[in-house]
Amino acid sequence: MTRRRLALVGAVLLVAACVERLTAPGQCPDFCPSGRITIVDTLLTSSINRDSSFRGYVLAYESPLMLAAHVPGATDTLESRPIFRVNGVGGRFLLSATDTGAIRGADSARLQLYIVRRDTATRNLRLQLYRLPIQIDTGTTFGSVAGPFTDSLVRTVNIDTLLTRPGMKDAVTGDSVVVDTTNHRLALSLKLDTAAARYVVTDSGTVAYGVRIAGDNFASVALGKGTTGPVLQWYLRVDSLGTTVARQPSILGAPFASFVFAPPPAPLDSMLAVGGVPSAHSLLRVAFPKVVRDSSQIIRATLFLVPAVAARGAPADSFVIEARTVFADFGGKSPIDPRLGDTTIIHPGSTDTVKIEVTNLLQLWAADSTHPTTLVLRPQAEAQFLGEIRFYPSVAAAFRPMLQVTFVRRFPFGVP
């Protein structure tokens, strides 16, 4: 009997005590706490000072991409041309463990290029391959290879046409293209005949090529480099005891790959430049108000930047710029804090005020008073877009950079 009663009591308790529900809709002010969350929104019009720009962080040959562009403008044409060099296998070819043979030339070669970014709206996209002097290097300029880009055309391929062919192969030229939908890129394979792929033994078989592109209106693509091409497969003729035999060495990559372009970016002035090639950064030093730093929490902070001129670049190549903070303020060589960053997209041709949400960064400054209150504006993908934007600096009183900060005052805890 006693056990049954205890079990009954236990059951009642378990049913009654298994859930705690305290939440109630507030009926203010009578049945709400006296304290309220107080939000302040302020526009800091003069807190950004001593801003400046620096260029040269990532050069064209350091970029992971080779940019090709043909963008006619009102006054000039933006032209960018990838250039690369493939070293040869030398004057002799290893036929066996104990025997080598002189390389007499090449029957053909197959060059593979990866188009890792393109504007699918571009029609009639054409790619032209030029033979360049093998002396091209990091000092090569647009003007220094203007001649070969005029008279050394070795192949033209219409990529749009090639994409429409059965199997995406041109039976006549031997060219083909593969669409890699996983990595969103095109693998373009060009067959070079003996004339196009001259194996010059005195040059150890080293060759250099340049690429120009064109479209119906404008064209802009990015070619991969390093692990994403370009690569060259030689089909050689080798002397073996007086007999010419065909040999196929291993695929060769391009130890040097870069791009040249014109016109070059305008020299830096008092404006705040971000982007371009070589890439430019801008530093903005912020006088972080104590009232904001001591606030309980910053819930939104927006950086306003007014473009001085329309953003430069191919119309389809919108690029992303990011705002970051620095570990220490050493001007142009300030080490950038990689932990937090806020971004916005820049559309070439636009002069609209650019807004970057920098809430994360200001929250970091509020939490760590030793952190330098300096903002760095830089392109997210450095030297991977030709686009560049220039903003008015703090000395331009009417259009200077501004911060709008929304923060919360400390809640009056412990007050009845």
Next chain:
Amino acid sequence: MRRADRWTGGRAVGTAVVALALLTASRPVRLSGQDSQFGIRGLGTPGRWESVRSRSTGGAFGPFDPLSPLTDAPLADIGQLTATAAGGTSNRNATVGGTTTALRATRFPVMGVAGPVGPRVAVAAGFTTYLDKSWDVTLRDSLLLRGTVQRYTDEVVSDGSVADVRFAVAGRLSRRIAIGAGVHVLAGSTRETAERRFDDSTFHTVQQSADVRYDGLGVSGSVLLGLAPGLSMVAWARSDNRLRAKVADTTTAVTDLPRMAGGGLLFAPSPSARFAASAAWRSWSKAGAGAFDTWTWSAGAEFGSRRMPIRLGARGGQFPFGPGTKPPTEAAASVGTGRAFAQGRALIDLGLERLERRGGGLTERVWTVLVGITVRP
């Protein structure tokens, strides 16, 4: 020790362990009492300093109950070492502006131990809820921010309570007179959180929190008079100084606490029938705006043997915190019973209370299930 004694002692402990296990079967919660939305704007919800037995009689037996921390003098008759604990689950419907919200909470409002230290002197220690400060309020509103109306949801949460830790001593001066006194250390804390979540996620969620610690001190005294065989009277008074709230060692508020006084009458015409009535006054208006002095009364009865009695009672009065110029009113009815095990060494008390509070457009209706265990090893 005879075998029967060993058996009954073991059974008492076993019963207590089972009861304790049942009481703690729910998730662990704060040691606090029944809360009320009336207390959100004020200091909190004052606790009920009564054992389950007393509360089942509407609180009328509280001033005479040595296990209720309301008065100290009845401790003189405790007789043997006794420990008690109580738990309660409240299901509350709060109706305001035509909207009813169902709320639920489980609390352990009373724990204590008492026992004689001499032929005429007994001491007690324990704690009870002085102020419950657990609540959770959500609010939907909007504000104009950056030129746009931004809608948001606020949630302000307080989780914790202020406990009354009592050290009491009582002595019987004669067959008719017993006196008692107590020192009350008020201590507790709340974890308070304020959160605002904007519909527009561009604005980060506001989340602030703080641990608020409370302290205070009080003294109490009481006298128990035997007026005639079966007729007793008790009078008591208590004064608490102030409640200090501190956040990170910074005092954020100092609130005066009330003085209180009360009395009661107990009439036991036979061993199987006991009647009691009591009243109390508390000067809560010292706590500031929105607080009121209160009067409370209660009347109750207990029938049957002490082994398994039937209890019932009613109480009424005022609640100290609320909007407007008049204090909210409250009225309650309760019933209960108990069961003694192991020759009275273990007792389980059960109670059921129906409470209604009204004021400022808010009506609260509460069902509370109470369970108490008492062990006399």
